[in-house]
Amino acid sequence: MLRPAASIDRLNSESALAVLGRAAELEAEGRSIVNLGIGQPDFKTAGHIVEAAVKALRDGHHGYTPAGGIAALREAVARDLQRRLGAQVDPDLVMVVPGGKVTGSFAILMFGEPGTEILCPDPGFPPYRSVIDYSGATAVAVPHREENGFAFSAAEVLARITPHTRLIILNSPSNPTGGVTPREEVEALVAGLEAYPDVAVVSDEIYGRMTYGNARHVSLLSFEGIRDRLILLDGWSKTYAMTGWRLGYGVWPRSLIERAHRLSINFHSCVNAAAQHAGIAALDGPQDAVEEMVAAFARRRDLLVAALNGLPGVSCLVPGGAFYVFPNISGTGFDDKSLADRLLEEAGVAVLAGRDFGAEGRGYLRLSYANSEENIEEAVRRMARFLEMAAR
Secondary structure, rough: OOOOOOHHHHHHHHHHHHHHHHHHHHHOOOOOEEEEOOOOOOOOHHHHHHHHHHHHHHHHHHOOOOOOOHHHHHHHHHHHHHHOOOOOOOHHHHEOOOOOHHHHHHHHHHHOOOOOEEEEOOOOOOOHHHHHHOOOOOOEEEEEEEHHHHOOOHHHHOOOOOOEEEEEEEEOOOOOOOOOOOOHHHHHHHHHHHHOOEEEEEEEEEOOOEEEOOOOEEEEOOHHHHHHHEEEEEEEOOOOOOOOOOEEEEEEEOOOHHHHHHHHHHHHHOOOOOHHHHHHHHHHOOHHHHHHHHHHHHHHHHHHHHHOOOOOOOOOOOOOOOEHHHHHHHHHHHHHHHHHHHHHHOOOOEEHHHHHHHHHHOOOOEEEEEOOHHHHHHEEEEEEEHHHOOOO
């Protein structure tokens, strides 16, 4: 009998991918499914980005690249951070990886071991908790509460730091809630962290360019006082509709970058050469497609929130960023898991149960508005019919 290491069974999957698979099965049976479960832009990658990759292949960029990414791409990342955030970043501290979650996983593996604690958002991106468990560290949940607009509270983060804390994971704008943490909370957290100089911070800012209305993204990269222990997570998947290209990056402290390179060398060697050239074109080229996509998301957000608030037993905050809503469904009489399952199987609407993102997500659903207005309207119509029938 095969005996895998116990650690592998501490890894969980992503419910979004499981729901995507079940939705595909139902569609193969001839069912009509509206998928608001997957966190993937429904836009195509801009043409000039695609052409850059094609040109790279034609020019012979077919081999291995440096573990941290080609110099031209790391320099492009530094230029982009200077333009957007006013942050000076040494390109040598940028590490290009095959997708944003790799940066977060590497940070967890670097700091997580039995006897240590890592703080993570709840509700939050599921792989964080999963990899923390795999590392042997203890995951300590930091609630993101509806009454706070699903932003993190500096006081709640700081209150959970103990002598065992090695790493704090932050995410704003947030997956799954779309919450955007206001500047005053970010500043309060940075000030409070002065008392804990040995605690590292991962700031997941993958949705940083997707904010709406009065919401403003505040990057932790803007605070020089924590740069020596800050790991910035960002990438191309969401902003440039490049999920399938598998291209992300981290900005690491100088004391950690060589260790990050070692992880890269051992786990994936390097990142696809042509994709890296596409990444340069994305950052340095026209940003019209990004602006158009974000404007479309803003319209869809408003449409979906208004429609959800018209459903019986449902209330939904207006999220400040990302492309998710996190409606409270506690008034429907269903728990979140049962409702998500039945909406898919009986109504043909794929959504995710809030509990899949942590204990604080119970009583909520996650819906993505990275879908057309027509599909959003149809999804809510189906949800309304289901809830009306269930109430009879």
